[in-house]
Amino acid sequence: MSEARKKAIADSSVEETVDWWATAISDIEPGVIRMRGYPIEQLIDGAGLVDMIWMMLRGEIPSPGQAALLEKALVSAVDHGPQAPSIASARMAATCGLGLQGAVSTGVGLLGDVHGGAGQQAMTMYEEIRKALAEGEQLTAAVQRTVADYRAAGRFIPGFGHRFHPRDPRRDPLLRAVAEQRERGVVDGAYLDIAIEIEKALVTRSGKSVPMNIDGATAVIYAELGFEPELARGLFVLSRSVGILAHAWEESSQAQRIKGPLPPPLLAGYKGVGPRELSAERT
Template structure:
Protein backbone atom coordinates (compact mmCIF):
# COMPACT_ATOMS: atom_id res chain seq x y z
CA UNK A 1 0.00 0.00 0.00
CA UNK A 2 1.38 3.39 -0.97
CA UNK A 3 2.46 5.82 1.74
CA UNK A 4 1.77 8.71 -0.59
CA UNK A 5 -1.52 10.36 0.43
CA UNK A 6 -4.22 10.81 -2.14
CA UNK A 7 -5.26 14.32 -3.08
CA UNK A 8 -8.36 13.98 -0.90
CA UNK A 9 -6.29 12.81 2.08
CA UNK A 10 -3.80 15.61 1.57
CA UNK A 11 -6.54 18.22 1.48
CA UNK A 12 -8.49 16.89 4.46
CA UNK A 13 -5.29 16.57 6.48
CA UNK A 14 -4.11 20.09 5.71
CA UNK A 15 -5.78 21.31 8.91
CA UNK A 16 -6.16 18.90 11.81
CA UNK A 17 -8.38 19.59 14.80
CA UNK A 18 -9.80 17.85 17.84
CA UNK A 19 -12.01 20.84 18.60
CA UNK A 20 -14.86 20.55 16.13
CA UNK A 21 -16.32 17.79 13.99
CA UNK A 22 -18.36 19.57 11.36
CA UNK A 23 -20.13 18.20 8.31
CA UNK A 24 -23.42 18.96 6.57
CA UNK A 25 -26.10 18.73 9.25
CA UNK A 26 -23.56 18.01 12.01
CA UNK A 27 -21.69 20.21 14.49
CA UNK A 28 -19.97 18.63 17.49
CA UNK A 29 -17.55 20.35 19.87
CA UNK A 30 -15.04 17.99 21.50
CA UNK A 31 -17.34 15.10 20.60
CA UNK A 32 -20.50 16.72 22.02
CA UNK A 33 -23.31 17.63 19.60
CA UNK A 34 -23.98 21.35 19.65
CA UNK A 35 -27.70 20.79 20.16
CA UNK A 36 -26.91 19.04 23.45
CA UNK A 37 -24.75 21.93 24.62
CA UNK A 38 -27.14 24.75 23.72
CA UNK A 39 -29.21 25.64 26.75
CA UNK A 40 -27.34 23.21 28.99
CA UNK A 41 -23.89 24.75 29.48
CA UNK A 42 -22.85 28.28 30.37
CA UNK A 43 -20.52 30.41 28.28
CA UNK A 44 -17.77 29.91 30.87
CA UNK A 45 -18.23 26.15 30.64
CA UNK A 46 -18.07 26.42 26.86
CA UNK A 47 -14.78 28.33 27.04
CA UNK A 48 -13.39 25.56 29.25
CA UNK A 49 -14.64 22.84 26.91
CA UNK A 50 -13.15 24.49 23.84
CA UNK A 51 -9.74 25.22 25.37
CA UNK A 52 -9.35 22.19 27.61
CA UNK A 53 -11.32 19.45 25.86
CA UNK A 54 -13.66 18.65 28.73
CA UNK A 55 -16.46 20.25 30.69
CA UNK A 56 -15.66 21.71 34.13
CA UNK A 57 -17.68 20.93 37.18
CA UNK A 58 -19.98 23.60 38.57
CA UNK A 59 -17.45 24.92 41.09
CA UNK A 60 -14.69 25.24 38.51
CA UNK A 61 -17.02 26.99 36.07
CA UNK A 62 -18.19 29.42 38.75
CA UNK A 63 -14.61 30.37 39.64
CA UNK A 64 -13.66 30.87 35.99
CA UNK A 65 -16.75 32.99 35.43
CA UNK A 66 -15.89 35.17 38.44
CA UNK A 67 -12.48 35.91 36.95
CA UNK A 68 -14.02 36.73 33.58
CA UNK A 69 -16.60 39.06 35.14
CA UNK A 70 -13.97 40.90 37.19
CA UNK A 71 -11.88 41.88 34.17
CA UNK A 72 -14.51 43.19 31.77
CA UNK A 73 -13.67 46.90 31.93
CA UNK A 74 -11.53 49.61 33.46
CA UNK A 75 -12.83 52.73 31.76
CA UNK A 76 -11.84 54.94 28.83
CA UNK A 77 -8.50 55.79 30.45
CA UNK A 78 -7.41 52.25 29.59
CA UNK A 79 -5.58 52.48 26.24
CA UNK A 80 -7.49 49.63 24.62
CA UNK A 81 -10.89 51.06 25.59
CA UNK A 82 -9.86 54.54 24.43
CA UNK A 83 -8.70 53.10 21.12
CA UNK A 84 -12.00 51.28 20.63
CA UNK A 85 -13.95 54.47 21.24
CA UNK A 86 -11.73 56.45 18.87
CA UNK A 87 -12.13 53.74 16.24
CA UNK A 88 -15.90 53.91 16.63
CA UNK A 89 -15.82 57.60 15.68
CA UNK A 90 -13.94 56.80 12.46
CA UNK A 91 -16.81 55.12 10.69
CA UNK A 92 -15.79 51.51 11.28
CA UNK A 93 -18.06 48.73 12.50
CA UNK A 94 -18.20 47.29 16.00
CA UNK A 95 -16.04 44.35 14.99
CA UNK A 96 -13.33 46.72 13.74
CA UNK A 97 -13.48 48.77 16.94
CA UNK A 98 -13.22 45.59 19.01
CA UNK A 99 -10.29 44.33 16.96
CA UNK A 100 -8.52 47.67 17.43
CA UNK A 101 -8.76 47.25 21.18
CA UNK A 102 -7.84 43.57 21.37
CA UNK A 103 -4.80 44.14 19.17
CA UNK A 104 -3.47 46.54 21.82
CA UNK A 105 -3.52 43.94 24.59
CA UNK A 106 0.19 43.17 24.57
CA UNK A 107 2.93 42.64 27.12
CA UNK A 108 2.52 46.03 28.82
CA UNK A 109 -1.26 46.47 28.63
CA UNK A 110 -3.12 43.18 28.88
CA UNK A 111 -0.30 40.69 29.24
CA UNK A 112 0.30 41.00 32.97
CA UNK A 113 -1.93 38.04 33.79
CA UNK A 114 0.14 35.72 31.64
CA UNK A 115 3.37 37.03 33.13
CA UNK A 116 2.02 36.69 36.68
CA UNK A 117 0.90 33.14 35.97
CA UNK A 118 4.44 32.39 34.80
CA UNK A 119 5.70 33.76 38.13
CA UNK A 120 3.29 31.61 40.14
CA UNK A 121 4.08 28.47 38.15
CA UNK A 122 7.80 29.17 38.53
CA UNK A 123 7.44 29.39 42.31
CA UNK A 124 5.37 26.20 42.34
CA UNK A 125 8.14 24.44 40.38
CA UNK A 126 10.69 25.51 43.00
CA UNK A 127 8.44 24.09 45.70
CA UNK A 128 8.07 20.85 43.77
CA UNK A 129 11.88 20.69 43.71
CA UNK A 130 12.02 20.86 47.51
CA UNK A 131 11.94 24.53 48.51
CA UNK A 132 9.39 25.66 51.05
CA UNK A 133 7.14 28.62 50.28
CA UNK A 134 9.17 31.29 52.14
CA UNK A 135 12.28 30.19 50.22
CA UNK A 136 10.62 29.72 46.85
CA UNK A 137 8.99 33.14 46.65
CA UNK A 138 12.16 35.32 46.81
CA UNK A 139 13.98 32.93 44.47
CA UNK A 140 11.04 32.86 42.09
CA UNK A 141 10.87 36.66 42.09
CA UNK A 142 14.58 36.88 41.32
CA UNK A 143 14.21 34.41 38.45
CA UNK A 144 11.20 36.23 37.07
CA UNK A 145 12.82 39.68 37.32
CA UNK A 146 15.90 38.45 35.49
CA UNK A 147 13.66 37.89 32.47
CA UNK A 148 11.04 40.61 32.79
CA UNK A 149 12.53 43.46 34.83
CA UNK A 150 11.94 44.88 38.28
CA UNK A 151 8.20 45.66 37.97
CA UNK A 152 6.32 42.54 39.01
CA UNK A 153 3.21 41.93 36.93
CA UNK A 154 0.05 41.41 38.96
CA UNK A 155 1.01 43.73 41.80
CA UNK A 156 0.63 47.48 42.21
CA UNK A 157 -1.86 49.74 40.48
CA UNK A 158 -1.63 53.37 39.42
CA UNK A 159 -5.23 54.08 40.53
CA UNK A 160 -6.05 51.56 43.23
CA UNK A 161 -3.79 52.03 46.25
CA UNK A 162 -3.33 50.19 48.52
CA UNK A 163 -6.20 47.89 47.48
CA UNK A 164 -7.60 46.94 44.08
CA UNK A 165 -11.25 46.29 45.01
CA UNK A 166 -11.50 43.35 42.62
CA UNK A 167 -8.69 41.29 44.11
CA UNK A 168 -9.97 40.66 47.67
CA UNK A 169 -13.32 39.46 46.37
CA UNK A 170 -11.69 37.08 43.90
CA UNK A 171 -9.30 35.77 46.52
CA UNK A 172 -12.19 35.19 48.91
CA UNK A 173 -13.90 33.11 46.24
CA UNK A 174 -10.71 31.10 45.74
CA UNK A 175 -10.55 30.42 49.48
CA UNK A 176 -14.18 29.27 49.46
CA UNK A 177 -13.49 27.03 46.49
CA UNK A 178 -10.46 25.56 48.25
CA UNK A 179 -12.50 24.81 51.36
CA UNK A 180 -15.05 23.06 49.16
CA UNK A 181 -12.33 21.00 47.49
CA UNK A 182 -12.82 22.61 44.07
CA UNK A 183 -9.20 23.83 43.95
CA UNK A 184 -6.14 23.22 46.08
CA UNK A 185 -5.58 26.75 47.34
CA UNK A 186 -1.88 26.39 46.59
CA UNK A 187 -1.69 29.32 44.21
CA UNK A 188 -3.70 31.53 46.54
CA UNK A 189 -0.98 30.93 49.12
CA UNK A 190 1.70 31.68 46.55
CA UNK A 191 0.02 34.90 45.41
CA UNK A 192 -0.50 36.22 48.92
CA UNK A 193 3.07 35.33 49.89
CA UNK A 194 4.39 37.18 46.83
CA UNK A 195 2.33 40.20 47.85
CA UNK A 196 3.74 40.08 51.38
CA UNK A 197 7.31 39.66 50.09
CA UNK A 198 6.95 42.64 47.75
CA UNK A 199 5.69 44.75 50.66
CA UNK A 200 8.67 43.63 52.74
CA UNK A 201 11.05 44.59 49.92
CA UNK A 202 9.38 48.02 49.86
CA UNK A 203 10.22 48.63 53.48
CA UNK A 204 6.83 47.53 54.74
CA UNK A 205 4.75 49.72 52.43
CA UNK A 206 1.69 47.75 51.28
CA UNK A 207 1.19 46.96 47.62
CA UNK A 208 -2.03 45.94 45.94
CA UNK A 209 -2.55 42.61 44.31
CA UNK A 210 -4.29 43.83 41.18
CA UNK A 211 -6.82 42.22 38.86
CA UNK A 212 -4.05 40.44 36.93
CA UNK A 213 -2.52 38.99 40.08
CA UNK A 214 -5.87 37.74 41.34
CA UNK A 215 -7.10 36.28 38.06
CA UNK A 216 -3.71 34.62 37.57
CA UNK A 217 -4.28 32.88 40.91
CA UNK A 218 -7.61 31.59 39.62
CA UNK A 219 -6.29 30.51 36.23
CA UNK A 220 -3.41 28.66 37.90
CA UNK A 221 -5.71 27.06 40.47
CA UNK A 222 -7.88 25.85 37.60
CA UNK A 223 -4.89 24.50 35.68
CA UNK A 224 -4.86 26.83 32.69
CA UNK A 225 -1.44 27.23 31.11
CA UNK A 226 0.09 30.68 31.44
CA UNK A 227 -0.41 31.83 27.80
CA UNK A 228 -4.13 31.11 28.09
CA UNK A 229 -4.31 33.74 30.84
CA UNK A 230 -3.85 36.43 28.21
CA UNK A 231 -6.41 34.88 25.91
CA UNK A 232 -8.94 34.61 28.72
CA UNK A 233 -8.31 38.24 29.66
CA UNK A 234 -8.92 39.24 26.03
CA UNK A 235 -12.26 37.44 26.12
CA UNK A 236 -13.19 39.18 29.36
CA UNK A 237 -12.11 42.66 28.32
CA UNK A 238 -13.88 42.27 24.96
CA UNK A 239 -17.16 42.67 26.83
CA UNK A 240 -16.18 46.13 28.03
CA UNK A 241 -14.73 46.96 24.63
CA UNK A 242 -18.02 46.08 22.97
CA UNK A 243 -20.00 48.15 25.47
CA UNK A 244 -17.78 51.22 25.04
CA UNK A 245 -17.67 50.97 21.26
CA UNK A 246 -21.45 50.70 21.14
CA UNK A 247 -21.90 53.58 23.59
CA UNK A 248 -19.60 55.77 21.53
CA UNK A 249 -21.49 54.84 18.38
CA UNK A 250 -24.72 55.93 20.08
CA UNK A 251 -23.16 59.18 21.30
CA UNK A 252 -21.89 60.03 17.84
CA UNK A 253 -18.83 62.14 17.13
CA UNK A 254 -16.44 62.02 14.21
CA UNK A 255 -12.71 61.43 14.18
CA UNK A 256 -12.26 61.92 17.90
CA UNK A 257 -8.59 61.89 18.79
CA UNK A 258 -6.94 61.18 22.14
CA UNK A 259 -7.54 64.74 23.42
CA UNK A 260 -9.83 67.69 22.62
CA UNK A 261 -8.83 69.69 19.49
CA UNK A 262 -7.91 72.82 21.44
CA UNK A 263 -5.11 70.87 23.14
CA UNK A 264 -2.17 70.12 20.89
CA UNK A 265 0.87 67.91 21.42
CA UNK A 266 4.01 69.67 22.57
CA UNK A 267 6.33 70.40 19.66
CA UNK A 268 9.96 69.68 20.51
CA UNK A 269 11.63 70.04 17.13
CA UNK A 270 13.68 72.96 15.85
Protein backbone atom coordinates in the same frame (compact mmCIF):
# COMPACT_ATOMS: atom_id res chain seq x y z
CA MET B 1 1.72 22.71 -14.71
CA SER B 2 5.14 21.26 -14.00
CA GLU B 3 5.63 17.48 -13.87
CA ALA B 4 6.70 17.76 -10.20
CA ARG B 5 3.48 19.56 -9.33
CA LYS B 6 1.34 17.01 -11.23
CA LYS B 7 3.12 14.22 -9.37
CA ALA B 8 2.62 15.91 -5.98
CA ILE B 9 -1.15 16.16 -6.67
CA ALA B 10 -1.32 12.54 -7.92
CA ASP B 11 0.59 11.34 -4.84
CA SER B 12 -1.52 13.13 -2.23
CA SER B 13 -4.41 11.08 -0.89
CA VAL B 14 -7.88 12.41 -0.06
CA GLU B 15 -7.16 11.42 3.55
CA GLU B 16 -4.06 13.63 3.67
CA THR B 17 -6.07 16.49 2.23
CA VAL B 18 -8.89 16.35 4.80
CA ASP B 19 -6.33 15.96 7.59
CA TRP B 20 -4.79 19.31 6.64
CA TRP B 21 -7.18 21.14 9.01
CA ALA B 22 -8.09 18.16 11.17
CA THR B 23 -9.26 19.31 14.60
CA ALA B 24 -10.28 17.80 17.91
CA ILE B 25 -12.63 20.74 18.59
CA SER B 26 -15.51 20.73 16.15
CA ASP B 27 -17.12 18.19 13.88
CA ILE B 28 -19.34 19.73 11.23
CA GLU B 29 -21.37 17.95 8.56
CA PRO B 30 -24.52 19.01 6.73
CA GLY B 31 -27.18 19.25 9.44
CA VAL B 32 -24.71 18.34 12.23
CA ILE B 33 -22.71 20.64 14.52
CA ARG B 34 -20.80 18.94 17.32
CA MET B 35 -18.26 20.50 19.63
CA ARG B 36 -15.92 18.24 21.57
CA GLY B 37 -18.41 15.51 20.60
CA TYR B 38 -21.52 17.19 22.06
CA PRO B 39 -24.35 18.13 19.65
CA ILE B 40 -24.96 21.88 19.53
CA GLU B 41 -28.66 21.30 20.28
CA GLN B 42 -27.74 19.84 23.69
CA LEU B 43 -25.16 22.55 24.36
CA ILE B 44 -27.72 25.28 23.63
CA ASP B 45 -30.14 23.63 26.07
CA GLY B 46 -27.70 22.61 28.77
CA ALA B 47 -24.43 24.58 28.75
CA GLY B 48 -23.68 28.14 29.82
CA LEU B 49 -21.22 30.40 28.01
CA VAL B 50 -18.54 29.78 30.66
CA ASP B 51 -19.01 26.00 30.25
CA MET B 52 -18.53 26.52 26.50
CA ILE B 53 -15.37 28.56 26.95
CA TRP B 54 -13.87 25.90 29.23
CA MET B 55 -15.01 23.02 27.01
CA MET B 56 -13.68 24.60 23.82
CA LEU B 57 -10.28 25.23 25.43
CA ARG B 58 -9.95 22.14 27.59
CA GLY B 59 -12.11 19.49 25.94
CA GLU B 60 -14.49 18.70 28.83
CA ILE B 61 -17.41 20.42 30.55
CA PRO B 62 -16.15 22.00 33.82
CA SER B 63 -17.55 21.08 37.22
CA PRO B 64 -19.90 23.73 38.69
CA GLY B 65 -17.12 24.90 41.06
CA GLN B 66 -14.59 25.25 38.25
CA ALA B 67 -17.11 27.14 36.09
CA ALA B 68 -18.01 29.47 38.98
CA LEU B 69 -14.34 30.37 39.52
CA LEU B 70 -13.63 30.90 35.83
CA GLU B 71 -16.72 33.10 35.57
CA LYS B 72 -15.49 35.36 38.36
CA ALA B 73 -12.16 35.88 36.59
CA LEU B 74 -13.94 36.64 33.33
CA VAL B 75 -16.38 39.07 34.97
CA SER B 76 -13.58 40.94 36.77
CA ALA B 77 -11.67 41.96 33.63
CA VAL B 78 -14.56 43.11 31.43
CA ASP B 79 -13.88 46.84 31.65
CA HIS B 80 -11.60 49.46 33.15
CA GLY B 81 -13.06 52.59 31.58
CA PRO B 82 -11.97 54.81 28.71
CA GLN B 83 -8.59 55.54 30.32
CA ALA B 84 -7.59 51.94 29.53
CA PRO B 85 -5.83 52.12 26.13
CA SER B 86 -7.76 49.11 24.80
CA ILE B 87 -11.08 50.85 25.49
CA ALA B 88 -9.95 54.33 24.42
CA SER B 89 -8.58 53.08 21.11
CA ALA B 90 -11.79 51.16 20.37
CA ARG B 91 -13.84 54.28 21.07
CA MET B 92 -11.57 56.38 18.83
CA ALA B 93 -11.83 53.79 16.08
CA ALA B 94 -15.63 53.84 16.40
CA THR B 95 -15.64 57.59 15.66
CA CYS B 96 -13.57 57.01 12.52
CA GLY B 97 -16.20 54.95 10.70
CA LEU B 98 -14.51 51.58 11.08
CA GLY B 99 -17.69 49.79 12.06
CA LEU B 100 -18.05 47.70 15.22
CA GLN B 101 -15.79 44.87 14.06
CA GLY B 102 -13.00 47.34 13.20
CA ALA B 103 -13.39 49.18 16.51
CA VAL B 104 -13.36 45.95 18.54
CA SER B 105 -10.31 44.56 16.74
CA THR B 106 -8.49 47.88 17.26
CA GLY B 107 -9.10 47.63 21.03
CA VAL B 108 -8.17 43.95 21.20
CA GLY B 109 -5.06 44.66 19.13
CA LEU B 110 -3.68 46.80 21.95
CA LEU B 111 -3.70 43.97 24.48
CA GLY B 112 -0.11 42.81 24.65
CA ASP B 113 2.83 42.20 26.98
CA VAL B 114 2.36 45.48 28.85
CA HIS B 115 -1.42 46.10 28.71
CA GLY B 116 -3.32 42.91 29.57
CA GLY B 117 -0.29 40.61 29.54
CA ALA B 118 0.78 40.71 33.18
CA GLY B 119 -1.48 37.78 34.05
CA GLN B 120 0.46 35.47 31.77
CA GLN B 121 3.75 36.67 33.28
CA ALA B 122 2.40 36.26 36.83
CA MET B 123 1.30 32.70 36.07
CA THR B 124 4.74 31.84 34.73
CA MET B 125 6.29 33.26 37.91
CA TYR B 126 3.86 31.32 40.17
CA GLU B 127 4.62 28.19 38.14
CA GLU B 128 8.37 28.60 38.64
CA ILE B 129 7.88 29.00 42.40
CA ARG B 130 5.63 25.93 42.51
CA LYS B 131 8.35 23.96 40.69
CA ALA B 132 10.92 25.10 43.25
CA LEU B 133 8.58 23.95 46.05
CA ALA B 134 8.22 20.56 44.37
CA GLU B 135 12.01 20.36 44.35
CA GLY B 136 12.07 20.90 48.13
CA GLU B 137 12.52 24.66 48.59
CA GLN B 138 10.43 26.27 51.37
CA LEU B 139 7.65 28.68 50.30
CA THR B 140 9.02 31.75 52.09
CA ALA B 141 12.56 31.14 50.82
CA ALA B 142 11.42 30.54 47.23
CA VAL B 143 9.29 33.69 47.25
CA GLN B 144 11.98 35.86 48.80
CA ARG B 145 14.51 34.59 46.26
CA THR B 146 12.09 35.36 43.41
CA VAL B 147 11.34 38.88 44.67
CA ALA B 148 15.07 39.53 45.16
CA ASP B 149 15.82 38.27 41.63
CA TYR B 150 13.22 40.61 40.12
CA ARG B 151 14.54 43.53 42.17
CA ALA B 152 18.16 42.80 41.20
CA ALA B 153 17.11 42.79 37.55
CA GLY B 154 15.22 46.08 38.05
CA ARG B 155 11.95 44.38 37.08
CA PHE B 156 8.46 44.91 38.51
CA ILE B 157 6.77 41.79 39.86
CA PRO B 158 3.95 41.03 37.41
CA GLY B 159 0.46 41.04 38.88
CA PHE B 160 1.22 43.39 41.79
CA GLY B 161 0.75 47.13 42.16
CA HIS B 162 -1.57 49.49 40.39
CA ARG B 163 -1.16 52.90 38.83
CA PHE B 164 -4.11 54.46 40.65
CA HIS B 165 -5.90 51.91 42.81
CA PRO B 166 -4.11 51.86 46.19
CA ARG B 167 -5.75 48.44 46.55
CA ASP B 168 -7.32 46.93 43.44
CA PRO B 169 -11.03 46.43 44.32
CA ARG B 170 -11.07 43.22 42.26
CA ARG B 171 -8.41 41.53 44.40
CA ASP B 172 -10.44 40.60 47.48
CA PRO B 173 -13.50 38.98 45.87
CA LEU B 174 -11.32 37.00 43.46
CA LEU B 175 -9.04 35.64 46.19
CA ARG B 176 -12.02 34.99 48.46
CA ALA B 177 -13.59 32.90 45.69
CA VAL B 178 -10.39 30.84 45.35
CA ALA B 179 -10.31 30.28 49.12
CA GLU B 180 -13.96 29.16 49.03
CA GLN B 181 -13.30 26.70 46.22
CA ARG B 182 -10.30 25.38 48.13
CA GLU B 183 -12.63 24.67 51.08
CA ARG B 184 -14.87 22.73 48.69
CA GLY B 185 -11.93 20.78 47.25
CA VAL B 186 -12.36 22.25 43.74
CA VAL B 187 -8.78 23.63 43.73
CA ASP B 188 -5.82 22.88 46.00
CA GLY B 189 -4.95 26.52 46.77
CA ALA B 190 -1.19 26.15 46.21
CA TYR B 191 -1.05 29.14 43.83
CA LEU B 192 -3.15 31.19 46.25
CA ASP B 193 -0.56 30.56 48.97
CA ILE B 194 2.28 31.50 46.60
CA ALA B 195 0.62 34.76 45.53
CA ILE B 196 -0.22 35.77 49.12
CA GLU B 197 3.36 35.04 50.15
CA ILE B 198 4.65 37.26 47.33
CA GLU B 199 2.34 40.02 48.50
CA LYS B 200 3.74 39.69 52.02
CA ALA B 201 7.31 39.87 50.72
CA LEU B 202 6.68 42.83 48.43
CA VAL B 203 7.23 45.98 50.42
CA THR B 204 8.49 49.26 48.96
CA ARG B 205 11.57 51.13 50.19
CA SER B 206 9.30 53.32 52.29
CA GLY B 207 7.62 50.25 53.84
CA LYS B 208 4.37 50.44 51.81
CA SER B 209 2.66 47.25 50.68
CA VAL B 210 2.13 46.54 46.97
CA PRO B 211 -1.17 44.61 46.81
CA MET B 212 -2.01 42.10 44.14
CA ASN B 213 -3.85 43.55 41.15
CA ILE B 214 -6.45 41.99 38.85
CA ASP B 215 -3.79 40.30 36.72
CA GLY B 216 -2.12 38.71 39.73
CA ALA B 217 -5.47 37.60 41.19
CA THR B 218 -6.91 36.21 37.94
CA ALA B 219 -3.54 34.48 37.35
CA VAL B 220 -4.11 32.67 40.67
CA ILE B 221 -7.52 31.52 39.40
CA TYR B 222 -6.26 30.42 35.99
CA ALA B 223 -3.30 28.59 37.55
CA GLU B 224 -5.52 26.90 40.16
CA LEU B 225 -7.83 25.79 37.34
CA GLY B 226 -4.92 24.34 35.37
CA PHE B 227 -4.85 26.73 32.40
CA GLU B 228 -1.56 27.32 30.56
CA PRO B 229 -0.05 30.82 31.08
CA GLU B 230 -0.63 31.82 27.43
CA LEU B 231 -4.34 31.27 27.96
CA ALA B 232 -4.37 33.82 30.81
CA ARG B 233 -3.88 36.43 28.13
CA GLY B 234 -6.36 34.76 25.79
CA LEU B 235 -9.01 34.69 28.50
CA PHE B 236 -8.29 38.32 29.40
CA VAL B 237 -8.85 39.21 25.73
CA LEU B 238 -12.16 37.33 25.75
CA SER B 239 -13.34 39.11 28.87
CA ARG B 240 -12.15 42.59 27.90
CA SER B 241 -13.77 42.17 24.47
CA VAL B 242 -17.14 42.52 26.17
CA GLY B 243 -16.18 45.94 27.57
CA ILE B 244 -14.53 46.96 24.32
CA LEU B 245 -17.70 46.07 22.40
CA ALA B 246 -19.93 47.99 24.83
CA HIS B 247 -17.72 51.10 24.66
CA ALA B 248 -17.37 50.92 20.86
CA TRP B 249 -21.14 50.59 20.58
CA GLU B 250 -21.81 53.50 22.92
CA GLU B 251 -19.33 55.68 21.07
CA SER B 252 -20.66 54.75 17.64
CA SER B 253 -24.18 55.65 18.80
CA GLN B 254 -23.02 59.21 19.52
CA ALA B 255 -22.76 61.84 16.82
CA GLN B 256 -19.11 62.79 17.29
CA ARG B 257 -16.73 61.93 14.47
CA ILE B 258 -12.94 61.52 14.38
CA LYS B 259 -12.41 61.89 18.12
CA GLY B 260 -8.72 62.25 18.89
CA PRO B 261 -6.97 61.58 22.19
CA LEU B 262 -7.43 65.16 23.44
CA PRO B 263 -10.65 67.21 23.41
CA PRO B 264 -10.36 70.45 21.37
CA PRO B 265 -8.94 73.01 21.81
CA LEU B 266 -6.25 71.03 23.68
CA LEU B 267 -3.31 69.93 21.58
CA ALA B 268 -0.42 67.59 22.33
CA GLY B 269 2.62 69.43 23.70
CA TYR B 270 5.53 70.10 21.38
CA LYS B 271 9.13 69.84 22.57
CA GLY B 272 11.08 69.77 19.31
CA VAL B 273 13.04 72.39 17.37
CA GLY B 274 11.44 75.89 17.42
CA PRO B 275 9.83 77.50 14.36
CA ARG B 276 12.28 78.02 11.46
CA GLU B 277 12.21 78.85 7.71
CA LEU B 278 12.89 76.07 5.21
CA SER B 279 14.05 78.54 2.52
CA ALA B 280 16.70 80.01 4.84
CA GLU B 281 18.24 76.57 5.32
CA ARG B 282 18.30 75.67 1.59
CA THR B 283 20.20 78.75 0.36
